[in-house]
Amino acid sequence: MYKVTIVAGARPNFMKIAPIIHEIERVKAEGAQIDFRLVHTGQHYDKNMSGSFFEQLQIPKPHVNLESSGGSQAEQTASIMIRFEQDLIENPADLVLVVGDVTSTMACAITAQKLNVKVAHVEAGIRSGDWTMPEEINRMVTDSITNYFFTTSELANDNLKKSGVSDDKIYYVGNTMIDTLVKQRPNFLQPSIWDELNLSKKNYIVMTLHRPANVDEEHVLKELIDEIVQNTKDLPLIFPVHPRTAKILDRLGINHARLHKVPPLSYLEFNYLVEHSKAVITDSGGITEETTVMRVPCLTLRDNTERPETISLGTNELVGTNPKNIKPFLDKLFSDDWKKGSDIPLWDGRTAHRIVDELLKLSD
Missing domain, CATH: 3.40.50.2000 (Glycogen Phosphorylase B;)
Structure with a gap:
């Protein structure tokens, strides 16, 4: 054996x-x-x-x-x-x-x-x-x-x-992350916030931020969120927040009417939100893989990525960590000029x- x-x-x-x-x-x-x-x-x-x-x-x-x-x-x-x-x-x-x-x-x-x-x-x-x-x-x-x-x-x-x-x-x-996604996609669950926030398909943006470079530098975090809020028209921003990040947001007084800070969601609920969103703004590597397979536009707030195939073949773009970089990418998104992405081998x-x-x- x-x-x-x-x-x-x-x-x-x-x-x-x-x-x-x-x-x-x-x-x-x-x-x-x-x-x-x-x-x-x-x-x-x-x-x-x-x-x-x-x-x-x-x-x-x-x-x-x-x-x-x-x-x-x-x-x-x-x-x-x-x-x-x-x-x-x-x-x-x-x-x-x-x-x-x-x-x-x-x-x-x-x-x-x-x-x-x-x-x-x-x-x-x-x-x-x-x-x-x-x-x-x-x-x-x-x-x-x-x-x-x-x-x-x-x-x-x-x-x-x-x-x-x-x-x-x-x-x-x-x-193998995609094996799980393919298997579980039919089982995605609509989270309770869907009705609570009156969400509709392709009419909101999902955000996730957790990397120290974005979250721990408080002035950077505030600038990033302000830029996102200012350049996402009237769409709701759904932000599942890690408790540690939530404390920083509260301390900074970051509150906007369209910014909905929600507790962390289960895998099936979170990916339901991602699949039906207009776009995802993130600093996570794994999410860039999932958005690529689901053909959802993805803006990565990092200066580098270990998954370049999500950019060359997928729906991901590397925005960087400078808040001023965000607007041109969001303008592209709202002009319906985002790349469609293609299948990644295997x-x-x-x-x-x-x-x-x-x-x-x-x-x-």
Whole structure:
């Protein structure tokens, strides 16, 4: 029996590992000699990740939660490594599979290699080039000690090859986040705020902001929101707000009649809003992938992106972090001059099938 330990540390990780787990369960039921153990490092405490979160997305509950939340980057890395090492010693694996670019991804990859357990990285090779982002450091360190690289794009393949990774270790498979989106799209749920705010299709804008560069610099945050409000005509702005960001907004007295600050939404509710919106304004990488597949215009308030295919092929545009950059992009949006986007190769809902197929070959 080929034993795979799958690591998740934050909410987006579960969207990425769910299809892989479903596929392992499917082939196992057909007689394949493969099994998994799901480890939640507990890196992000998220009160929305209740039982209903796992049920809604048909994600199995983790076998263990290492409860390594809180502390500085270094403290959290150390806590995850200590606890994961103990778990891996007690539950030996042939392979540790990590996803994405959170602290857990890097910490568990290092721990596995120190125990001489091979590592596979799902979403390997993506790069922003911005070393001020903790995620970029996590990606680089993880990829420097990974054995098998599962990639989402040709650009990711090129990044890995430039860093010296040989072709035979790179598996171009697509994007498991999109597997989850394709599977769950028919199940999207209209949130209660739809009726409360009298929303209608293509007649509002969704906003999400969470990166420190945008949120922690208070004058920047105020300028960004003022520019957005001034240049979105009379459309409602729906802003699901993280509690930490909500406190900053309240302290700054940021209130506009069209700016609706709402609590964080479930995956199915949030994506219902995204699918039916006129556009999304965000600083999230994952959302740029989802808007591309749903053909929704996306304005990214960042100076770089590790997902350039969402710009070259998709519906995303890199606006930057200067508030004055926003108006020309919104003018383009309201003149109905936004690019339509196209399909991204292998973002087709079958990525997990390709990954598990390769895992079975590795197990022989």
